[in-house]
Amino acid sequence: MMKEQENIPTGKVERATRFVSAGIKVGGNYVKHYTKKLLDPSLTKEDLHEDNAKDIYNTLSNLKGSALKVAQMLSMDRGMLPTAYVDRFSLSQYSAPPLSGPLVVNTFNKTLGKSPQQLYDHFDMHACNAASIGQVHKAVKDGKKLAVKIQYPGVAGSVSSDLKIVKPFAIRLVGMKEVEMDKYFEEIESKLLEETDYKLEVRRSIELSESCSHIENLVFPKYYPELSSERIITMDWLExxxxxxxxxxxxxxxxxxxxxxxxxxxxxxxxxxxxxxxxxxxxxxxxxxxxxxxxxxxxxxxxxxxxxxxxxxxxxxxxxxxxxxxxxxxxxxxxxxxxxxxxxxxxxxxxxxxxxxxxxxxxxxxxxxxxxxxxxxxxxxxxxxxxxxxxxxxxxxxxxxxxxxxxxxxxxxxxxxxxxxxxxxxxxxxxxxxxxx
Known part of the structure; x- marks a missing residue:
């Protein structure tokens, strides 16, 4: 089982400090790489990319939120990043380190006024997968298997500041100029802010899955607004x-x-x-x-x-x-x-x-x-x-x-x-x- 996180840095200064430390590690990786290259001129940049990808991903996966989401987006654009980054960042799609039980219970108490044990007949406190903005738990109610998605603390409030911090990484990795990044980061910010509004997501999920229900070979879960909040979504478990x-x-x-x-x-x-x-x-x-x-x-x-x-x-x-x-x-x-x-x-x-x-x-x-x-x-x-x-x-x-x-x-x-x-x-x-x- 993957090691669980007891807390997530939510303050701007603390989050920025973590980013800076990742930047220092990346700088050290460059020094290490070019020192090795003096001894072995045939050395390629693959090891450097692997070390950088690991250090950046480890920082982002512990911070969660928008920065990790941007890494996930970059990992989908093959040809945009070296393979080491694509392989490492694509982990953020469903295998970031999950949150510990007390943080999960706290989110329920704050947004639904009850603990998960009071709302479901059974609730597995260990997440079955964890991504960039939230993690998923298995639950059972009235004999039905459910998937419960819980948003990480501080994600909604840190979208704008995270994007400002991650922009230099993105510019360097993608090779895009700042004038281009500004235009597109506005679009990314507006979408990420929507993604942190789980009530909006439930409404859209119901609307779009109903609109597409006639398409052959597609299966959509049922959503439960009464067991959902701005930070929690409850839906049927899909196999x-x-x-x-x-x-x-x-x-x-x-x-x-x-x-x-x-x-x-x-x-x-x-x-x-x-x-x-x-x-x-x-x-x-x-x-x-x-x-x-x-x-x-x-x-x-x-x-x-x-x-x-x-x-x-x-x-x-x-x-x-x-x-x-x-x-x-x-x-x-x-x-x-x-x-x-x-x-x-x-x-x-x-x-x-x-x-x-x-x-x-x-x-x-x-x-x-x-x-x-x-x-x-x-x-x-x-x-x-x-x-x-x-x-x-x-x-x-x-x-x-x-x-x-x-x-x-x-x-x-x-x-x-x-x-x-x-x-x-x-x-x-x-x-x-x-x-x-």
Whole structure:
């Protein structure tokens, strides 16, 4: 059993001090690495990345909250971080150190006025998994198995200050300029603040699971508002395996395709019919079963899609748009990919980069069926994103390229593609945009 935490630093100064100590360790790792490299010039940066990832993750996992959530988000963007960071940060999806019993009981007493023992027939004081913002406990009431999610103390109050502290780490790790980070961190902050409001999450969970209940092979838990509060959510316990554990059982191609299709249809329906979407598609939020069904929960991060953004974003799935230069230039301008004050040279350079990127990312939408098991497709995406991020024109750009709304929509599709890739699913993907060219 993982060692439990007796407390979490909630004050700004204490949290900042922990971050600084992590920074000092990272600095020491660099010194250690370059000293070794003097003795062995063939040494690569893999050990350095591994040491840094371990030290940063250990600090973040004990602090919990927004900083750990950002690490989790970065771990989903393959090609953005060295593998050591991706492997280590992805642990935050469901295996951060859990909180001890007294802190759990305190949250119940404060927000529901009763202890867990008074509310449930049985409540397991040891968390069965722990992530960035909360941890999950098993419970039983009236013969029903329940999952009870409890938010860590101080998470809601430390979102803004945590993001200010973690920003320099993110800038260094991702190689993004501060002007870009500011624009996107505002969007991240607004979403993280929503994620800490568990009453909002329960309302959205009920609304979206009911709206998507007609989609084949999806299973949603029932939620219990009377056993929930702003820091606690009670729902049915879902059986199933997380992605890696599920793949280790060597499921048949038919079952992989069935689950992949269910996930594709789930996201397709939300984006194109509801204009709001479960925007946190990491493997910790899905439970896969041997019969080809998939359990979906955690609607804490929901992105509402403005109509103007939707129309422009999905017009790019139609390749005919590129036959009319004035049309695609207007769409690129609307999506903030190119800017009115760009020089002609800038406009040509960046639009060329985005043409290729759009072609790659929209490829599944242009085919009747798409094989997400095609590794050459993903290698091409990762190679191209790596190439683009290292271009000096991109690194030295004075403006952030892309609407703030694209952050969570891109993240949603990258996350979905990543899961479908791991499943090696073959999925019916053809998409006909409702918007006019």
């Amino acid at each position: 199933g395996k997380h992605l890696k554990e599920f793949i280790d059982t060597n499921p048949s191609q038919e079952i992989r395709n069935k689950i992949g299709q269910a996930l594709w249809d789930f996201y397709h329906f939300q984006v194109h019919h509801l204009r709001k979407v479960h925007a946190d598609p990491h493997p910790g939020n899905f439970l896969m079963r041997d019969d080809g069904t998939v359990g979906i929960f955690d609607f804490g991060c929901v992105k509402e899609i403005p109509e103007f953004f939707y129309e422009n974003y999905f017009r790019l799935t139609n390749r005919d748009i590129y036959k009319d230069e004035s049309k695609w230039k207007q769409i690129y301008t609307n999506l903030e990919l190119i800017h009115p004050n760009d020089t002609e040279e800038d406009m040509q350079f960046f639009s060329g980069l985005f043409h290729k990127m759009v072609d790659l990312l929209t490829l599944p939408f242009t085919q009747e069926q798409f094989d997400f098991g095609d590794e050459t497709y993903f290698k091409e995406i990762y190679a191209y994103t790596d190439y683009v991020s290292n271009l000096k024109e991109v690194r030295n750009s004075k403006v952030a390229r892309g609407s703030r709304h694209s952050l969570y929509i891109n993240r949603t599709y990258f996350g979905l593609y990543s899961i479908l890739s791991d499943l090696k699913a073959n999925v019916k993907t053809m998409f006909v945009p409702e918007v006019q060219l």
